[in-house]
Amino acid sequence: MFIRLVLGISVVLLVVATPASAHVVAAGADLQLAQTIAGSEVTVVIRGTPEVPGPLYVDLIAHQPVHDLTIDLAVDGSVGTVRFQRDRPGTYPAVLHVRDGGPHELRLETSAEISVLPFRVQAPRPATWELVVYGGFGTTGLLLAAAIAAGARSRRPTAVALGGVGVVALIIAATVAVVSPHLGDRQRDPGRPNAQAFLTVTPDRPAVGEEFTVRFDLVDGATGQPADDLAVHHAALTHLVVTSQDGGFFRHVHPLRTDRGRLEARLTADRAGRYLAHAEFERTDAGGQLVSGRFDVSGPVPPEAAHPAAWTFPAGRPVTVQVDTGSTGLQSWLGMPGHLITRDRDGTFLGHAHEQSAMTSTSDGTVAVHGPELRFTVSFPRPGRYFGWVQYAEDFRIVTVPHLIEVTP
Ligand SMILES: [Cu+2]
Incomplete structure (x- = not known):
């Protein structure tokens, strides 16, 4: 009977426990999301709310490049405005207001663009399991003290009953304490399919120098609903x-x-010609995907793209390349000090490697990036010519350095 009670409480807790989410904003845990707004790379940092x-x-x-730009922000009906100033990179703060924990959307709007970013606020209150654990241990202590007191006054049946209830409370508290580390884990859903991606370019054949929109619509392959x-x-x-x-154009x-x-x-x-996106x-719960x-872009045929630096590697073997940035003031971008994106000539292969060794987390939670060298470990499955970026x-500017990579058999 006791065991059934304990299991019953555990099941209820599993149902009420908040599922973990990759978008969680909790006290002390910030969410960082990169967004390209009006041609500027913007890192949106949603601070953990106290x-x-x-x-x-x-x-x-x-x-x-930062342009003069007004961005309206909104969440939960509260609004704020940020005004970027031309050639003034750096942090632009805003203060909004949230009413409750749970899922929210941060809306960013300029005169020409809108983006809606989903996130979840984790309310900084004790979890149900914590209340059960602390309550259970507290009750145990009180009941056992009462049992000892009753025993001392030779009231044996009362002492046994109080002691028994105390033991049950102890069992519940101990059980929840043991299983609680798993309560926040969302069940992995192995059945969630990859998204199908549909590319639309508007206008469908842009001209050189003309702005165009690249759109990916992601659809769940099983339900047909937006992913x-x-x-x-x-x-x-x-x-x-x-x-x-x-390889002459890279964004x-x-x-x-x-x-x-x-x-x-x-x-x-x-430049005119064939483009790849x-x-x-x-x-969530389905692993990474590359689609x-x-x-095609119309216009006069450009001269062959120049890739100044060249690397030569053997195929099928990991190699580490070192890039000297000449800078000791590197900043973390997308959570990393450096990125190396590689592509083969026809675009069937796209690789993305990170430099992590040059970064350390400091005690105050900020990230320090050492320089000036960045190291990347990469391998290419087949011989041929590849492009690397x-x-x-550095100084709130994203630096891109193209390379030509010859992979030998
Ligand atoms: Cu990126």
Whole structure:
């Protein structure tokens, strides 16, 4: 009977426990999301909120090029405004207000663009299991003290009854204490399929120098509904890499979520020809995905793209390359000191490596990036010519250095 009671309480707790989410904003745990807004790389930092209802601190970290731009923010009906100033990169703070814990949406709006970012506020109150554990141990202590007192007065039946109830409380508290580390874990859903991605480019054949929109619509392959459950993956909902086939054009941007399952970025091409769009994202509980599409840009045929530095590697073997940035003031971008994106000539292969060794977390929670060298370990499955782009942040500017990579048999 006691065991049934204990199991019953455990089941109830499993049902009421809040599922873990990749978008959780809790006290002391900030959420970082990269967004490309009006051509600027912006890191949206939603600070862990100390209490609900209470203030929600949102920082927009703008990277160069920064233009004069007004961004309206809204959450839970509270609004704020941030005004970027031309050539003034850095942190632009805003204070909003949240009424309660649970799922929320942060809306960012400019005169031309809208993005809606889902996140979850974890209310900083004790979890149910904590109340049961502490309550159970507290009750045990009181009851056992009472039992001892009754025993001392030779009231044996009372002592036995109090002691028995005390033992039950102890069992419940101990059981919950043992299982509680697992209560917050969401059951992994192995059946969730990859999203199907549909690329739309508007206009469908952009011209050189003309702004166009790249849109990926993500659809759940099983239900046909928008796949709108993206986890935060390397500090963004989606990483979009758009390159020209000849490697001369490269943009790594972070599309806006303009609708359920819809991600959009605006770009301007500088050369005609075939282009490739690769999007990297991760559905919650479904693992990472890389999807791609192609489109053409019209205009005069450009001269062959120049890739100044060249590396030569053997195929099929990991190699570590060292890049000297010449800077000791590197900043973390997308949670890493450096990124190396690689692509083969026809675009069927896209690789993304990170430099992590140059970064350390300091005791106050900030990230220190050492320089000036960045190291990347990469391997290429097949021989051939590849393009590589090293990216890092310095003085709130994203630096991109193209490389040509010859992979030998
Ligand atoms: Cu990215």
